[in-house]
Amino acid sequence: MAVMHFDPASLVEAGRVNHAVYTDPEIFDLEMKRIFGGTWVYVGHDSQVPGAGDYYATSIADQPVLLVRGKDQQLRLFYNRCTHKGAQLVNEGSGTVKAFRCAYHGWLFKDTGALHSIPAPGGYDCGTVCPGDGSHALEPVARFGSYRGFLFASLSPNVPELEQWLGPLRSSLDNFVDRAPAGRVEVAGGVLRYEHDCNWKFFVENTLDALHPMVVHQSAGRPAQILSARLDNQQKTNFVLQALAPFTGSYSFYDAMGGRVMPHGHADLGGKASIHSDYDEDPDYLAAMHAAYGPERTTEILSLSRNNSVAYPSLMFKAPIQLLRIIRPVAVDRTILETWHFRLVGAPESKLRRTIAYSTLVNSPAGMVGPDDHEVYRAMQRGLTARKPEWVEVSRYMADPEAVAGEDGAVPVKGTSDAYFRGQFSAWADLMGRP
Amino acid sequence: MTVTAPTIAKIADIDRDTHFRIGQFLFREADLLDSGEWERWNDLFAEDGIYWVPSSADQHDGIDQVSLAYDDALLRAIRVARQGADLAASLRAPVSSSRMIGNLMASHEEAQGFYIARSRFSMAQYADWGTRTFHGSYTHYLRPVGDDFRIVLKRVDLVNIQGSIGDILTIL
Numbered sequence: 001m002a003v004m005h006f007d008p009a010s011l012v013e014a015g016r017v018n019h020a021v022y023t024d025p026e027i028f029d030l031e032m033k034r035i036f037g038g039t040w041v042y043v044g045h046d047s048q049v050p051g052a053g054d055y056y057a058t059s060i061a062d063q064p065v066l067l068v069r070g071k072d073q074q075l076r077l078f079y080n081r082c083t084h085k086g087a088q089l090v091n092e093g094s095g096t097v098k099a100f101r102c103a104y105h106g107w108l109f110k111d112t113g114a115l116h117s118i119p120a121p122g123g124y125d126c127g128t129v130c131p132g133d134g135s136h137a138l139e140p141v142a143r144f145g146s147y148r149g150f151l152f153a154s155l156s157p158n159v160p161e162l163e164q165w166l167g168p169l170r171s172s173l174d175n176f177v178d179r180a181p182a183g184r185v186e187v188a189g190g191v192l193r194y195e196h197d198c199n200w201k202f203f204v205e206n207t208l209d210a211l212h213p214m215v216v217h218q219s220a221g222r223p224a225q226i227l228s229a230r231l232d233n234q235q236k237t238n239f240v241l242q243a244l245a246p247f248t249g250s251y252s253f254y255d256a257m258g259g260r261v262m263p264h265g266h267a268d269l270g271g272k273a274s275i276h277s278d279y280d281e282d283p284d285y286l287a288a289m290h291a292a293y294g295p296e297r298t299t300e301i302l303s304l305s306r307n308n309s310v311a312y313p314s315l316m317f318k319a320p321i322q323l324l325r326i327i328r329p330v331a332v333d334r335t336i337l338e339t340w341h342f343r344l345v346g347a348p349e350s351k352l353r354r355t356i357a358y359s360t361l362v363n364s365p366a367g368m369v370g371p372d373d374h375e376v377y378r379a380m381q382r383g384l385t386a387r388k389p390e391w392v393e394v395s396r397y398m399a400d401p402e403a404v405a406g407e408d409g410a411v412p413v414k415g416t417s418d419a420y421f422r423g424q425f426s427a428w429a430d431l432m433g434r435p
Numbered sequence: 436m437t438v439t440a441p442t443i444a445k446i447a448d449i450d451r452d453t454h455f456r457i458g459q460f461l462f463r464e465a466d467l468l469d470s471g472e473w474e475r476w477n478d479l480f481a482e483d484g485i486y487w488v489p490s491s492a493d494q495h496d497g498i499d500q501v502s503l504a505y506d507d508a509l510l511r512a513i514r515v516a517r518q519g520a521d522l523a524a525s526l527r528a529p530v531s532s533s534r535m536i537g538n539l540m541a542s543h544e545e546a547q548g549f550y551i552a553r554s555r556f557s558m559a560q561y562a563d564w565g566t567r568t569f570h571g572s573y574t575h576y577l578r579p580v581g582d583d584f585r586i587v588l589k590r591v592d593l594v595n596i597q598g599s600i601g602d603i604l605t606i607l
Contacts, residue, residue, distance in 0.1 A: 189501050190501045191490070194599065197564065219517050220513065220523075222520070227512055240513070349499070353498050356497075356502075357505075359501050360502045360503070364501070364504065366488055366504045366603035366607070368517055372523050372525050375523075375525040378564060379524075
């Protein structure tokens with residue numbers, strides 16, 4: 001590798017971050033190796049490959065990977081690359097196979113990754129390639145694990161155990177799954193893939209940024225408010241209006257919802273309240289939850305409302321509305337944002353429909369919220385190319401006396417705190433500083 | 436709602452005058468959109484009308500599967516207000532569009548009381564960050580009202596919908 005012209009640790013100071021972290025292609029290349037290649041990254045959900053031979057091909061940053069469920073029901077994750085000449089074995093997306101056959105020279109791999117057979121094997125009498133002896137199997141990714149069906153992988157072997165790495169953030173994933181009467185969620189309702197002209201870090205920051213909705217999302221919130229005022233009470237229960245109303249919420253509303261900052265850059269915004277906590281609830285859903293958990297536990301599960309949670313660097317999820325977004329960095333100024341939706345197994349279909357209505361409204365490239373965020377990211381990407389001033393401000397609530405880590409290691413913070421970003425950049429500097 | 440395309444057998448049943456009027460209606464709609472006449476565009480819809488951009492080619496509904504847009508009257512009202520107001524960051528610099536419509540086929544669905552029109556479109560969208568093109572098909576369900584029509588459904592299938600999609604800042 002070329003000698004770096006900077007020391008990553010020097011780009012992050014107390015309460016400020018150097019602009020180059022968002023604009024320098026060399027830093028981006030190093031992030032792909034040391035951040036996306038150096039820690040646990042969300043890959044997908046086990047319901048995406050429910051049956052034997054089901055696969056899902058995606059990437060961890062610039063590395064193509066292939067998730068497969070074998071006939072032994074075991075989930076495995078490989079680099080999506082033929083061990084012969086290196087062709088990508090399957091295109092991105094899902095499918096079902098008996099075996100993987102390389103489109104170039106026809107090498108055939110089992111769902112366990114083992115090389116099954118090759119055409120004209122006699123040419124390898126020298127013994128270098130011998131199907132069945134275990135050589136030339138698909139290369140497994142170093143670490144691969146599941147937390148309640150959410151699948152994570154690390155390209156580097158030097159990472160803590162998955163549960164330990166998730167730490168207190170586990171309770172947010174638990175809340176995602178516990179909201180299902182059957183205690184299980186599954187991917188449903190299609191995917192949105194939204195192309196952005198900006199650095200990947202804007203997403204993990206903005207999803208926890210409670211100072212922007214009332215400025216950036218007025219354009220959807222205001223018309224919704226005006227229309228709502230003209231409607232009768234019956235029509236006001238329309239979910240779209242309920243979904244858009246909090247986008248114009250006040251600073252004190254967002255401050256009061258609070259959040260948590262956790263080790264490894266993880267965080268969530270919202271707790272006792274969130275932008276999702278004032279939705280009407282389907283009585284059939286409440287009945288199903290009561291039947292499954294009893295009223296007390298149901299209240300406990302549903303009263304926890306964490307707006308947005310981040311498993312740093314690339315997973316953002318909304319437990320109260322059953323969707324997650326994945327950051328797929330492409331270049332220093334190009335990122336694809338994927339939105340995946342989940343069915344709460346055992347819940348009435350109205351729950352999935354609400355998730356879908358929310359996502360169509362908010363996460364779509366033709367939606368009424370996402371494009372305005374994107375425009376701000378574009379302005380950031382352009383503005384941060386300015387060589388002066390060099391620093392970006394992240395010092396809000398830096399001296400908050402209440403921001404003290406609890407026993408579980410999570411620090412309670414105010415909703416509009418910059419502590420989220422300081423936590424992310426502390427993880428960033430730590431990972432980037434490793435050889 | 437499952438969207439059906441006009442069948443060849445049924446296309447023959449449409450008289451030239453109706454075919455012409457359907458074509459004129461689609462051109463008028465396209466012109467309103469490319470002229471930024473959002474409210475007048477919205478007036479072309481039936482009260483129960485839907486503007487729909489699915490997220491996949493084989494999508495059957497906008498309720499159980501996510502869409503790029505799935506607007507009933509209320510959502511269209513918000514969308515139109517947002518397009519027209521000066522609040523949206525993404526619309527602050529002027530966004531303009533120009534589209535061509537062709538390959539029109541139409542049939543009459545007597546049982547449902549509407550016409551189905553299938554056309555192809557190409558559209559350029561200009562924003563200050565660049566020009567982007569969109570291509571695909573329109574499927575219109577058109578209810579006859581006097582000698583005019585009202586849109587019961589407008590479905591927009593983008594040809595590249597299986598890939599990642601950038602900002603759609605106008606109405607397709």
